[in-house]
Amino acid sequence: MVSERMAVVITLLGDDRQRGANPPPTVAAQAAAALGVDGVCAGLGTGSSGQVLVWGQDATSIALEDLQFTLGQGPGMDVDAGAPVLVSDLEAAAARWPVFVPAAAALGVRALFALPLRIGAIHVGALQAYRANPGSLDGAALSDAFALAEAVTLLLLHRQAAAADPGGAASGGPQPDWSQPVTFRAQVHQATGMISAQLGVTLAEALVRLRAHAYVEDRLIAEVAADVVARRLRFENDKR
Amino acid sequence: MTREEQLIDAFVEAADTLVADFDVIEFLHTVAGRCVQLLDVDAAGIMLADQYGQLHATAASTESARLLELFELQADAGPCMEAFRTGVQVVNADLGASEERWPRFAEAAQATGFVSVHALPLRLRTTVIGALNLFCARPGDLGEGDVRTGQALADVATIGILAQRGLYQAELLASQLQNALSSRVTIEQAKGVLAERRGISVDEAFNLLRRYARNHNLHLSELARQTADGTSNAVELLARPQNTTVSPEGPDSA
Known part of the structure; x- marks a missing residue:
């Protein structure tokens, strides 16, 4: 089940004052705290063109995304297949991403969790959460992470629609019930x-x-x- | 074939699938279909839980809107929710006597023609990830042998979702479960696209999709994705057949 803390974060994401804008950066810090990680970021785009970070762009997340794009490998790339890639200990996964893992370690990143921003065949990008220390996300944190990914997906979809059609019905931003799970x-x-x-x-x-x-x-x-x-x-x- | 032979067949088939490259939704549909063949039940469905603890119908013995609705009605209260929350089997629940326990569900299930219902938890060690839902249209209890076989089939479904043998970390399970739920959403989207393009019902659209995947040896989820996002080059699947009547308004009016 989704924690109270994450429910607050999700509500803040859809706050009226933020309509049409990128998700507020302070909320990224709150989301990271709720998940027990050091940073959370969301990027638009899939495939070899890489992602454009639109939320939680701190120095580490920007460097992480640059690395994965440049090297063409890493959990953030593999998540394109559609399933979450949750790596609680990057070092133990060095065989899978031999060039990325040491480079990430040099940035001080030892655990990386990448979740697709996806609703069925709608695939907008990825959410990534990183931590300086290895260790898994426990069951509660995982539920929170999936709920956050779904909320960010919807937010970005509405934001894209509003940008493409400023006077359109979607330009009011996500609607009041927006954080209700759409998968119901x-x-x-x-x-x-x-x-x-x-x-x-x-x-x-x-x-x-x-x-x-x-x-x-x-x-x-x-x-x-x-x-x-x-x-x-x-x-x-x-x-x- | 004797019942024992059928049983062996079902488990050999499952084992064969699990060692190869397979589509999880197609696999769960096969398991649901086997339940109806092997057990004294008339319909079966597999429900998986999301991060909110909400159950979603992921596969069924027959893909009909009515049956899917019965699964969805259990989101708040119903046998699957009970099996999921407690991890305990719900067996031989008489729908006629369940109107207080699950008011909306019991009424709808009876209206569909069922008299009893069962829900077996999909368990992995201490975690419950969903439930196998079984419906009977005739009076009479499900025997102990059927319950045991049903639970074994539920366990096979769980293993299928896990896919990677031997890797039982919480993270992997969560990842596979999430992927299965997303694949199911993709199939619903593809059903909609196909129903609209061919002028058929969503139930028919599913059957078409599944048949096409089987005949062309494609993964159901992959074909669904290509159909849903318009990248499928399966022209004969998407084209409206010549002999069907086109709605008088045409595609761009109304």
Whole structure:
């Protein structure tokens, strides 16, 4: 279960005052404290083009990301496959990333946990948490980390949508219920797929449109999704 | 085939899968299907827990919206939630007498035609990661042999999620579990894309997806990802068949 501490962090992330902006940096420090690590950062982008850090850019996280991009190896690269890469002791994993591990150690990083920022096939980047001392994230910290990754994913999706369409329905930032787990109902994801085919847009945009529609109509996202799946509601272009 | 032969077959099949490169969602579907073949039950589903302790339907013996809804209704209260929270089997729960215990779930399950329900925990040492849900449409208790076989199948499902034999750290388990949950979300998204593009129901979309993956020897999760994000070159899967009626509005109206 998600801790009180992390629940506070997630609420702060979606704070009204931060709408449209990158997640506030002070919250990254609070997130790191809640997870029991020394730093947390989030980067946009997948694949060989590397990531652009958009949250928690301290000197160490910037250097870590530069290293992984330059060397083409490291947990932050491997997370692209879609599964979390949790390395409680980098030294013990030196065989997997032979060049990265000693370089990370030189930065004082001995444990690195990389989580995909992902909702099904929507893949926006990665969340990375590092620590100077080896040691695993315990079960509670892991739950917190997954919840944080989901919240950051949604926040970044909304931020991207708002940047692409400043006057659009998503520009108000994440909606009040934004930190509710989206993975709760299968129909939400089915509707996302249907809307993406209806509008000819990416799944990421379809999900944002679905959430924005629910917000504007003041309905639950699950209800709107049920209407889409039952074909009582169709999304169309240029009619907001 | 005798029942014993069927049982051996099921476990040999599982072992064969686990030593090779396999798709976890497809594997869980096979396990759910085997439950219905081998046990005196009419439907089976596998539920996995996320970081909020919320259970998600990850695979089922038949992929129908009604059945998926029954799994989802157990998010707050139901046999799977009980098995997950306590780690103890819930066996032969009479739905007719469970209206106080699980009001919404009991009502919906009876409306679907089931009379009893069972939930077996997916356990790994001291951790419970989800539950195997079994439904019966006819009166009569599930025998002790069936419960034991069911639990063995639940254990096989757990091992399948872990995938890497011998590596039982909490981190690896969490990582695999998270990946299985994400793969399931991808499949739901792909069902939506396919349902819309071909003008079929989401249930039909799943069957199509699974059949296509099998016939072309593809991983279900990978095919789902490509279908969902539009990178699939499986033209015959995505194209609307010529002989189907197209909705009068056409794709860009309404």
